[in-house]
Amino acid sequence: xxxxxxxxxxxxxxxxxxxxxxxxxxxxxxxxxxxxxxxxxxxxxxxxxxxxxxxxxxxxxxxxxxxxxxxxxxxxxxxxxxxxxxxxxxxxxxxxxxxxxxxxxxxxxxxxxxxxxxxxxxxxxxxxxxxxxxxxxxxxxxxxxxxxxxxxxxxxxxxxxxxxxxxxxxxxxxxxxxxxxxxxxxxxxxxxxxxxxxxxxxxxxxxxxxxxxxxxxxxxxxxxxxxxxxxxxxxxxxxxxxxxxxxxxxxxxxxxxxxxxxxxxxxxxxxxxxxxxxxxxxxxxxxxxx
Amino acid sequence: xxxxxxxxxxxxxxxxxxxxxxxxxxxxxxxxxxxxxxxxxxxxxxxxxxxxxxxxxxxxxxxxxxxxxxxxxxxxxxxxxxxxxxxxxxxxxxxxxxxxxxxxxxxxxxxxxxxxxxxxxxxxxxxxxxxxxxxxxxxxxxxxxxxxxxxxxxxxxxxxxxxxxxxxxx
Numbered sequence: 001x002x003x004x005x006x007x008x009x010x011x012x013x014x015x016x017x018x019x020x021x022x023x024x025x026x027x028x029x030x031x032x033x034x035x036x037x038x039x040x041x042x043x044x045x046x047x048x049x050x051x052x053x054x055x056x057x058x059x060x061x062x063x064x065x066x067x068x069x070x071x072x073x074x075x076x077x078x079x080x081x082x083x084x085x086x087x088x089x090x091x092x093x094x095x096x097x098x099x100x101x102x103x104x105x106x107x108x109x110x111x112x113x114x115x116x117x118x119x120x121x122x123x124x125x126x127x128x129x130x131x132x133x134x135x136x137x138x139x140x141x142x143x144x145x146x147x148x149x150x151x152x153x154x155x156x157x158x159x160x161x162x163x164x165x166x167x168x169x170x171x172x173x174x175x176x177x178x179x180x181x182x183x184x185x186x187x188x189x190x191x192x193x194x195x196x197x198x199x200x201x202x203x204x205x206x207x208x209x210x211x212x213x214x215x216x217x218x219x220x221x222x223x224x225x226x227x228x229x230x231x232x233x234x235x236x237x238x239x240x241x242x243x244x245x246x247x248x249x250x251x252x253x254x255x256x257x258x259x260x261x262x263x264x265x266x267x268x269x270x271x272x273x274x275x276x277x278x279x280x281x282x283x284x285x286x287x288x289x290x
Numbered sequence: 291x292x293x294x295x296x297x298x299x300x301x302x303x304x305x306x307x308x309x310x311x312x313x314x315x316x317x318x319x320x321x322x323x324x325x326x327x328x329x330x331x332x333x334x335x336x337x338x339x340x341x342x343x344x345x346x347x348x349x350x351x352x353x354x355x356x357x358x359x360x361x362x363x364x365x366x367x368x369x370x371x372x373x374x375x376x377x378x379x380x381x382x383x384x385x386x387x388x389x390x391x392x393x394x395x396x397x398x399x400x401x402x403x404x405x406x407x408x409x410x411x412x413x414x415x416x417x418x419x420x421x422x423x424x425x426x427x428x429x430x431x432x433x434x435x436x437x438x439x440x441x442x443x444x445x446x447x448x449x450x451x452x453x454x455x456x457x458x459x460x
Binding site: 230 | 296297298301304321326329333337344372373375377378410
Protein backbone atom coordinates (compact mmCIF):
# COMPACT_ATOMS: atom_id res chain seq x y z
CA UNK A 1 0.00 0.00 0.00
CA UNK A 2 0.98 3.64 -0.41
CA UNK A 3 3.59 5.18 1.81
CA UNK A 4 4.83 7.98 -0.40
CA UNK A 5 4.71 11.60 0.78
CA UNK A 6 5.14 10.56 4.41
CA UNK A 7 8.39 12.54 4.55
CA UNK A 8 6.76 15.66 3.14
CA UNK A 9 4.45 16.20 6.07
CA UNK A 10 5.23 18.42 9.01
CA UNK A 11 6.84 16.71 12.01
CA UNK A 12 4.17 15.29 14.23
CA UNK A 13 3.59 16.14 17.80
CA UNK A 14 2.76 13.14 19.96
CA UNK A 15 -0.05 12.96 20.59
CA UNK A 16 -1.56 15.09 17.85
CA UNK A 17 -5.10 16.12 16.97
CA UNK A 18 -7.37 14.55 14.38
CA UNK A 19 -10.91 15.09 13.25
CA UNK A 20 -13.52 13.65 10.95
CA UNK A 21 -13.60 14.54 7.24
CA UNK A 22 -16.09 13.13 4.75
CA UNK A 23 -14.88 14.82 1.57
CA UNK A 24 -16.12 17.60 -0.73
CA UNK A 25 -16.00 20.27 1.98
CA UNK A 26 -13.08 22.58 1.14
CA UNK A 27 -14.15 25.25 3.65
CA UNK A 28 -13.98 22.73 6.48
CA UNK A 29 -10.67 21.40 5.21
CA UNK A 30 -9.15 24.89 5.08
CA UNK A 31 -10.23 25.52 8.66
CA UNK A 32 -9.10 22.23 10.20
CA UNK A 33 -5.84 21.42 8.39
CA UNK A 34 -3.83 24.10 10.23
CA UNK A 35 -4.98 22.61 13.55
CA UNK A 36 -4.79 18.84 13.04
CA UNK A 37 -2.05 16.42 12.03
CA UNK A 38 -4.42 13.54 11.27
CA UNK A 39 -7.59 13.36 9.22
CA UNK A 40 -10.01 10.53 10.01
CA UNK A 41 -11.98 9.18 7.06
CA UNK A 42 -14.68 6.54 7.08
CA UNK A 43 -15.06 4.43 3.93
CA UNK A 44 -18.78 3.94 4.57
CA UNK A 45 -19.36 7.70 4.67
CA UNK A 46 -17.19 8.42 1.64
CA UNK A 47 -18.92 5.80 -0.48
CA UNK A 48 -21.50 6.29 -3.18
CA UNK A 49 -23.23 3.58 -5.16
CA UNK A 50 -21.66 2.16 -8.30
CA UNK A 51 -24.59 0.16 -9.56
CA UNK A 52 -25.55 -1.94 -6.56
CA UNK A 53 -22.08 -1.94 -5.04
CA UNK A 54 -20.76 0.81 -2.78
CA UNK A 55 -17.50 2.37 -3.86
CA UNK A 56 -15.61 5.57 -3.17
CA UNK A 57 -15.99 8.15 -5.95
CA UNK A 58 -12.84 9.06 -7.86
CA UNK A 59 -13.03 12.74 -6.98
CA UNK A 60 -13.00 11.89 -3.27
CA UNK A 61 -10.02 9.58 -3.77
CA UNK A 62 -8.12 12.39 -5.51
CA UNK A 63 -9.08 14.82 -2.76
CA UNK A 64 -7.80 12.46 -0.07
CA UNK A 65 -4.57 11.91 -1.99
CA UNK A 66 -4.10 15.67 -1.84
CA UNK A 67 -5.03 15.79 1.86
CA UNK A 68 -2.48 13.05 2.53
CA UNK A 69 0.32 15.40 1.52
CA UNK A 70 -0.64 17.74 4.36
CA UNK A 71 -1.87 15.41 7.11
CA UNK A 72 -1.79 11.76 8.03
CA UNK A 73 -4.91 9.94 6.92
CA UNK A 74 -6.35 7.43 9.34
CA UNK A 75 -9.12 5.15 8.16
CA UNK A 76 -11.90 4.38 10.62
CA UNK A 77 -14.57 1.91 9.60
CA UNK A 78 -18.14 1.42 10.68
CA UNK A 79 -19.31 -1.30 8.35
CA UNK A 80 -16.80 -4.15 8.68
CA UNK A 81 -19.06 -5.80 11.24
CA UNK A 82 -16.24 -7.80 12.74
CA UNK A 83 -18.55 -9.33 15.32
CA UNK A 84 -21.26 -10.70 13.01
CA UNK A 85 -21.79 -14.43 13.46
CA UNK A 86 -21.89 -14.91 9.68
CA UNK A 87 -18.66 -13.11 8.84
CA UNK A 88 -17.41 -9.64 8.01
CA UNK A 89 -18.88 -7.43 5.30
CA UNK A 90 -17.41 -8.16 1.86
CA UNK A 91 -18.69 -4.79 0.62
CA UNK A 92 -16.75 -3.00 3.33
CA UNK A 93 -13.58 -4.99 2.61
CA UNK A 94 -13.82 -4.03 -1.07
CA UNK A 95 -14.14 -0.34 -0.13
CA UNK A 96 -11.18 -0.65 2.20
CA UNK A 97 -9.16 -2.34 -0.54
CA UNK A 98 -9.98 0.53 -2.88
CA UNK A 99 -9.16 3.25 -0.37
CA UNK A 100 -5.92 1.77 0.96
CA UNK A 101 -4.70 1.00 -2.55
CA UNK A 102 -5.03 4.66 -3.52
CA UNK A 103 -4.51 6.72 -0.36
CA UNK A 104 -1.56 6.43 2.03
CA UNK A 105 -2.91 5.76 5.51
CA UNK A 106 -1.18 5.70 8.88
CA UNK A 107 -3.43 2.95 10.23
CA UNK A 108 -6.97 1.65 9.93
CA UNK A 109 -9.47 0.70 12.57
CA UNK A 110 -12.91 -0.69 13.29
CA UNK A 111 -15.40 -0.90 16.14
CA UNK A 112 -15.60 -4.01 18.28
CA UNK A 113 -19.21 -4.63 17.38
CA UNK A 114 -21.53 -5.65 14.57
CA UNK A 115 -23.95 -3.87 12.28
CA UNK A 116 -25.37 -6.75 10.25
CA UNK A 117 -27.00 -10.08 11.03
CA UNK A 118 -27.32 -12.60 8.19
CA UNK A 119 -26.44 -9.76 5.81
CA UNK A 120 -29.27 -7.52 7.00
CA UNK A 121 -28.38 -4.15 8.47
CA UNK A 122 -29.41 -3.48 12.05
CA UNK A 123 -29.55 0.28 11.54
CA UNK A 124 -27.21 0.62 14.52
CA UNK A 125 -24.17 -1.04 16.06
CA UNK A 126 -24.34 -3.53 18.89
CA UNK A 127 -21.62 -4.75 21.21
CA UNK A 128 -20.42 -8.33 21.01
CA UNK A 129 -20.82 -10.79 23.88
CA UNK A 130 -17.51 -11.05 25.75
CA UNK A 131 -17.29 -14.84 25.69
CA UNK A 132 -14.36 -17.14 24.97
CA UNK A 133 -15.71 -18.44 21.62
CA UNK A 134 -16.43 -14.89 20.47
CA UNK A 135 -12.93 -13.83 21.48
CA UNK A 136 -11.50 -16.70 19.41
CA UNK A 137 -13.64 -15.63 16.44
CA UNK A 138 -12.60 -11.98 16.69
CA UNK A 139 -8.91 -12.84 17.07
CA UNK A 140 -9.01 -14.96 13.93
CA UNK A 141 -10.66 -12.15 11.98
CA UNK A 142 -8.19 -9.56 13.28
CA UNK A 143 -5.30 -11.76 12.13
CA UNK A 144 -6.84 -12.09 8.67
CA UNK A 145 -7.19 -8.30 8.44
CA UNK A 146 -3.63 -7.78 9.65
CA UNK A 147 -2.37 -10.21 6.99
CA UNK A 148 -4.41 -8.55 4.24
CA UNK A 149 -3.22 -4.98 4.83
CA UNK A 150 0.34 -4.04 5.72
CA UNK A 151 -0.88 -1.42 8.16
CA UNK A 152 -1.49 -1.36 11.90
CA UNK A 153 -5.07 -2.31 12.76
CA UNK A 154 -6.81 -0.78 15.77
CA UNK A 155 -10.02 -1.87 17.48
CA UNK A 156 -12.35 0.54 19.30
CA UNK A 157 -14.54 0.03 22.36
CA UNK A 158 -18.18 0.73 21.50
CA UNK A 159 -20.94 2.29 23.57
CA UNK A 160 -23.47 -0.21 24.90
CA UNK A 161 -26.94 1.04 24.15
CA UNK A 162 -28.48 -2.25 25.24
CA UNK A 163 -27.52 -3.96 28.51
CA UNK A 164 -24.33 -5.99 28.11
CA UNK A 165 -24.41 -9.77 27.82
CA UNK A 166 -22.93 -11.44 30.91
CA UNK A 167 -19.92 -13.08 29.25
CA UNK A 168 -16.65 -14.68 30.36
CA UNK A 169 -14.64 -11.44 30.36
CA UNK A 170 -14.93 -7.93 31.68
CA UNK A 171 -14.75 -5.19 29.04
CA UNK A 172 -11.09 -4.49 29.83
CA UNK A 173 -10.24 -8.17 30.19
CA UNK A 174 -11.60 -8.90 26.72
CA UNK A 175 -9.62 -6.04 25.15
CA UNK A 176 -6.46 -7.10 27.01
CA UNK A 177 -6.73 -10.64 25.72
CA UNK A 178 -7.51 -9.45 22.19
CA UNK A 179 -4.46 -7.19 22.02
CA UNK A 180 -2.24 -9.79 23.71
CA UNK A 181 -3.20 -12.55 21.26
CA UNK A 182 -3.15 -10.49 18.05
CA UNK A 183 -0.90 -7.49 18.63
CA UNK A 184 -3.61 -5.16 17.36
CA UNK A 185 -3.84 -1.63 18.73
CA UNK A 186 -6.70 0.04 20.53
CA UNK A 187 -8.78 3.16 20.13
CA UNK A 188 -10.20 4.21 23.44
CA UNK A 189 -13.38 6.25 22.97
CA UNK A 190 -13.66 8.15 26.22
CA UNK A 191 -17.08 9.55 25.37
CA UNK A 192 -18.36 5.99 24.92
CA UNK A 193 -17.08 5.23 28.42
CA UNK A 194 -19.02 8.19 29.75
CA UNK A 195 -22.18 7.02 27.95
CA UNK A 196 -21.82 3.55 29.45
CA UNK A 197 -21.23 5.01 32.90
CA UNK A 198 -24.31 7.23 32.60
CA UNK A 199 -26.61 4.60 31.08
CA UNK A 200 -25.42 1.41 32.75
CA UNK A 201 -23.38 2.52 35.76
CA UNK A 202 -20.26 1.25 33.99
CA UNK A 203 -17.26 1.60 36.37
CA UNK A 204 -14.87 3.71 34.28
CA UNK A 205 -12.06 3.87 36.81
CA UNK A 206 -12.16 0.13 37.43
CA UNK A 207 -12.04 -0.38 33.65
CA UNK A 208 -9.09 1.98 33.23
CA UNK A 209 -7.12 0.40 36.03
CA UNK A 210 -7.65 -3.08 34.52
CA UNK A 211 -6.95 -2.13 30.88
CA UNK A 212 -3.47 -2.62 29.45
CA UNK A 213 -2.85 0.91 28.18
CA UNK A 214 0.20 0.14 26.06
CA UNK A 215 -1.76 -0.82 22.90
CA UNK A 216 -3.84 2.39 23.04
CA UNK A 217 -2.71 4.49 20.06
CA UNK A 218 -5.71 6.73 19.60
CA UNK A 219 -8.34 8.41 21.75
CA UNK A 220 -11.77 9.39 20.50
CA UNK A 221 -13.63 12.38 21.88
CA UNK A 222 -17.14 13.48 21.05
CA UNK A 223 -20.06 15.39 22.41
CA UNK A 224 -23.60 14.09 22.50
CA UNK A 225 -26.92 14.74 24.14
CA UNK A 226 -29.07 13.51 27.00
CA UNK A 227 -32.28 12.16 25.47
CA UNK A 228 -35.13 10.69 27.52
CA UNK A 229 -32.77 10.19 30.42
CA UNK A 230 -30.05 8.48 28.38
CA UNK A 231 -26.70 9.79 27.23
CA UNK A 232 -26.53 9.18 23.50
CA UNK A 233 -23.40 8.36 21.53
CA UNK A 234 -24.34 10.68 18.67
CA UNK A 235 -21.19 12.76 18.12
CA UNK A 236 -23.23 15.85 17.46
CA UNK A 237 -21.84 18.53 19.80
CA UNK A 238 -18.65 20.03 21.12
CA UNK A 239 -17.04 17.99 23.87
CA UNK A 240 -18.12 18.40 27.47
CA UNK A 241 -15.57 19.44 30.09
CA UNK A 242 -16.01 16.05 31.77
CA UNK A 243 -14.99 14.28 28.54
CA UNK A 244 -11.89 16.43 28.18
CA UNK A 245 -10.99 15.77 31.83
CA UNK A 246 -11.37 12.02 31.32
CA UNK A 247 -9.19 12.22 28.20
CA UNK A 248 -6.49 14.01 30.21
CA UNK A 249 -6.63 11.26 32.78
CA UNK A 250 -6.29 8.55 30.12
CA UNK A 251 -3.40 10.40 28.46
CA UNK A 252 -1.58 10.26 31.77
CA UNK A 253 -1.97 6.47 31.82
CA UNK A 254 -1.47 5.57 28.14
CA UNK A 255 2.14 6.02 26.97
CA UNK A 256 1.68 5.33 23.25
CA UNK A 257 -1.20 7.56 22.18
CA UNK A 258 -0.44 9.17 18.81
CA UNK A 259 -3.76 10.76 17.90
CA UNK A 260 -6.69 12.34 19.71
CA UNK A 261 -9.65 12.42 17.37
CA UNK A 262 -12.60 14.75 17.76
CA UNK A 263 -15.36 12.82 16.00
CA UNK A 264 -18.45 14.27 14.37
CA UNK A 265 -21.38 12.87 12.46
CA UNK A 266 -22.24 14.31 9.05
CA UNK A 267 -25.28 16.02 10.56
CA UNK A 268 -23.11 17.75 13.15
CA UNK A 269 -20.57 18.91 10.57
CA UNK A 270 -23.39 20.66 8.71
CA UNK A 271 -24.91 22.16 11.84
CA UNK A 272 -21.75 23.23 13.68
CA UNK A 273 -19.93 24.56 10.61
CA UNK A 274 -16.20 24.95 9.96
CA UNK A 275 -15.56 27.82 12.38
CA UNK A 276 -17.10 26.16 15.42
CA UNK A 277 -15.31 22.91 14.60
CA UNK A 278 -12.02 24.76 14.19
CA UNK A 279 -12.48 26.58 17.49
CA UNK A 280 -13.30 23.32 19.24
CA UNK A 281 -10.12 21.72 17.87
CA UNK A 282 -8.10 24.68 19.11
CA UNK A 283 -9.73 24.37 22.54
CA UNK A 284 -8.90 20.65 22.64
CA UNK A 285 -5.33 21.33 21.57
CA UNK A 286 -4.97 23.79 24.44
CA UNK A 287 -6.50 21.40 26.94
CA UNK A 288 -4.83 18.15 25.92
CA UNK A 289 -1.60 18.75 24.02
CA UNK A 290 0.24 20.95 26.48
CA UNK B 291 -24.36 -19.25 24.08
CA UNK B 292 -25.22 -19.66 20.41
CA UNK B 293 -23.94 -16.47 18.77
CA UNK B 294 -26.13 -16.80 15.67
CA UNK B 295 -29.31 -17.25 17.73
CA UNK B 296 -28.25 -14.45 20.08
CA UNK B 297 -27.74 -12.00 17.21
CA UNK B 298 -30.88 -13.05 15.36
CA UNK B 299 -32.96 -12.51 18.49
CA UNK B 300 -31.46 -9.06 19.00
CA UNK B 301 -31.98 -8.26 15.31
CA UNK B 302 -35.68 -9.11 15.67
CA UNK B 303 -36.00 -7.01 18.80
CA UNK B 304 -34.25 -4.00 17.27
CA UNK B 305 -36.00 -4.07 13.92
CA UNK B 306 -39.45 -5.44 14.83
CA UNK B 307 -39.78 -4.68 18.52
CA UNK B 308 -41.21 -7.05 21.09
CA UNK B 309 -43.93 -8.49 18.89
CA UNK B 310 -43.64 -12.21 18.14
CA UNK B 311 -40.81 -12.65 20.65
CA UNK B 312 -40.77 -16.36 21.44
CA UNK B 313 -37.38 -17.08 22.99
CA UNK B 314 -37.03 -17.93 26.66
CA UNK B 315 -33.38 -16.75 26.72
CA UNK B 316 -33.17 -14.71 29.94
CA UNK B 317 -30.79 -12.14 28.43
CA UNK B 318 -33.05 -11.52 25.44
CA UNK B 319 -36.05 -11.32 27.78
CA UNK B 320 -34.17 -8.75 29.89
CA UNK B 321 -33.35 -6.65 26.82
CA UNK B 322 -36.97 -6.84 25.68
CA UNK B 323 -38.09 -5.56 29.06
CA UNK B 324 -35.52 -2.77 29.27
CA UNK B 325 -36.20 0.88 28.42
CA UNK B 326 -32.97 0.85 26.44
CA UNK B 327 -34.66 -1.08 23.63
CA UNK B 328 -37.28 1.62 23.09
CA UNK B 329 -34.60 4.27 23.23
CA UNK B 330 -32.49 2.48 20.64
CA UNK B 331 -35.42 1.95 18.29
CA UNK B 332 -36.32 5.63 18.58
CA UNK B 333 -32.77 6.76 17.87
CA UNK B 334 -32.56 4.49 14.82
CA UNK B 335 -35.72 6.11 13.44
CA UNK B 336 -34.26 9.57 14.02
CA UNK B 337 -31.15 8.59 12.08
CA UNK B 338 -33.33 7.39 9.22
CA UNK B 339 -35.17 10.72 9.28
CA UNK B 340 -31.85 12.52 8.97
CA UNK B 341 -30.71 10.21 6.16
CA UNK B 342 -33.92 10.86 4.22
CA UNK B 343 -33.70 14.62 4.85
CA UNK B 344 -30.23 14.85 3.38
CA UNK B 345 -30.63 12.36 0.53
CA UNK B 346 -34.19 13.21 -0.63
CA UNK B 347 -34.28 16.96 -0.10
CA UNK B 348 -37.30 17.85 -2.25
CA UNK B 349 -39.53 15.00 -1.15
CA UNK B 350 -38.59 15.37 2.52
CA UNK B 351 -39.38 19.08 2.39
CA UNK B 352 -42.82 18.46 0.86
CA UNK B 353 -43.60 15.76 3.43
CA UNK B 354 -42.60 18.12 6.22
CA UNK B 355 -44.83 20.86 4.84
CA UNK B 356 -47.67 18.35 4.70
CA UNK B 357 -46.95 17.30 8.31
CA UNK B 358 -46.48 13.62 7.43
CA UNK B 359 -42.69 13.34 7.22
CA UNK B 360 -42.11 11.25 10.35
CA UNK B 361 -45.10 9.01 9.63
CA UNK B 362 -43.92 8.21 6.10
CA UNK B 363 -40.27 7.67 7.11
CA UNK B 364 -41.27 5.44 10.01
CA UNK B 365 -43.57 3.37 7.79
CA UNK B 366 -40.76 3.03 5.26
CA UNK B 367 -38.21 2.07 7.91
CA UNK B 368 -40.56 -0.58 9.27
CA UNK B 369 -40.94 -2.28 5.91
CA UNK B 370 -37.55 -2.07 4.29
CA UNK B 371 -34.23 -3.73 4.98
CA UNK B 372 -32.18 -0.63 5.73
CA UNK B 373 -29.11 0.09 3.64
CA UNK B 374 -26.19 1.63 5.52
CA UNK B 375 -25.35 3.66 2.42
CA UNK B 376 -27.30 6.85 2.30
CA UNK B 377 -27.43 7.00 -1.50
CA UNK B 378 -29.00 3.54 -1.67
CA UNK B 379 -31.33 4.28 1.23
CA UNK B 380 -32.45 7.49 -0.48
CA UNK B 381 -33.23 5.65 -3.72
CA UNK B 382 -35.23 3.04 -1.78
CA UNK B 383 -37.14 5.76 0.04
CA UNK B 384 -38.00 7.52 -3.23
CA UNK B 385 -39.20 4.18 -4.67
CA UNK B 386 -41.44 3.83 -1.63
CA UNK B 387 -42.70 7.42 -1.68
CA UNK B 388 -43.37 7.25 -5.43
CA UNK B 389 -46.35 5.02 -4.64
CA UNK B 390 -47.70 7.28 -1.89
CA UNK B 391 -51.50 7.74 -2.04
CA UNK B 392 -51.05 11.52 -2.01
CA UNK B 393 -50.40 12.06 -5.72
CA UNK B 394 -48.29 15.16 -5.16
CA UNK B 395 -45.95 13.20 -2.90
CA UNK B 396 -45.74 10.45 -5.50
CA UNK B 397 -44.95 12.92 -8.28
CA UNK B 398 -42.34 14.70 -6.20
CA UNK B 399 -40.62 11.42 -5.31
CA UNK B 400 -40.61 10.28 -8.96
CA UNK B 401 -39.27 13.68 -10.02
CA UNK B 402 -36.51 13.71 -7.42
CA UNK B 403 -35.54 10.11 -8.20
CA UNK B 404 -35.22 11.02 -11.88
CA UNK B 405 -33.13 14.10 -11.10
CA UNK B 406 -30.77 12.10 -8.88
CA UNK B 407 -30.41 9.33 -11.48
CA UNK B 408 -29.57 11.81 -14.23
CA UNK B 409 -27.09 13.64 -12.02
CA UNK B 410 -25.44 10.29 -11.29
CA UNK B 411 -24.98 9.63 -14.97
CA UNK B 412 -28.15 7.95 -16.22
CA UNK B 413 -28.61 8.42 -19.97
CA UNK B 414 -32.34 7.69 -19.74
CA UNK B 415 -35.09 10.26 -20.18
CA UNK B 416 -37.70 10.33 -17.44
CA UNK B 417 -41.26 11.68 -17.56
CA UNK B 418 -43.34 12.77 -14.59
CA UNK B 419 -46.90 14.03 -15.08
CA UNK B 420 -48.27 16.36 -12.43
CA UNK B 421 -51.91 17.16 -11.64
CA UNK B 422 -50.91 20.82 -11.23
CA UNK B 423 -48.14 23.28 -11.96
CA UNK B 424 -45.21 21.84 -9.94
CA UNK B 425 -43.25 25.09 -9.73
CA UNK B 426 -44.91 26.40 -6.55
CA UNK B 427 -44.28 23.03 -4.90
CA UNK B 428 -40.66 23.00 -5.99
CA UNK B 429 -40.29 26.53 -4.64
CA UNK B 430 -41.39 25.45 -1.20
CA UNK B 431 -45.09 26.26 -1.19
CA UNK B 432 -47.50 23.82 0.37
CA UNK B 433 -50.59 24.14 -1.76
CA UNK B 434 -50.38 23.85 -5.53
CA UNK B 435 -52.47 26.09 -7.73
CA UNK B 436 -54.96 23.43 -8.74
CA UNK B 437 -57.80 25.84 -9.51
CA UNK B 438 -56.76 26.06 -13.12
CA UNK B 439 -57.30 22.31 -13.60
CA UNK B 440 -54.21 22.22 -15.81
CA UNK B 441 -51.79 19.33 -15.85
CA UNK B 442 -48.06 19.55 -16.47
CA UNK B 443 -45.32 17.21 -17.64
CA UNK B 444 -41.69 17.31 -16.59
CA UNK B 445 -39.07 15.69 -18.79
CA UNK B 446 -35.83 14.94 -17.01
CA UNK B 447 -32.72 14.15 -19.04
CA UNK B 448 -29.02 14.91 -19.21
CA UNK B 449 -29.69 16.18 -22.74
CA UNK B 450 -31.76 19.09 -21.37
CA UNK B 451 -30.01 22.19 -20.07
CA UNK B 452 -30.66 22.25 -16.34
CA UNK B 453 -31.91 18.64 -16.72
CA UNK B 454 -35.64 19.58 -16.64
CA UNK B 455 -38.18 20.76 -19.23
CA UNK B 456 -41.70 21.68 -18.12
CA UNK B 457 -44.65 21.61 -20.49
CA UNK B 458 -48.38 21.99 -20.05
CA UNK B 459 -50.42 19.00 -21.20
CA UNK B 460 -54.08 18.53 -22.00
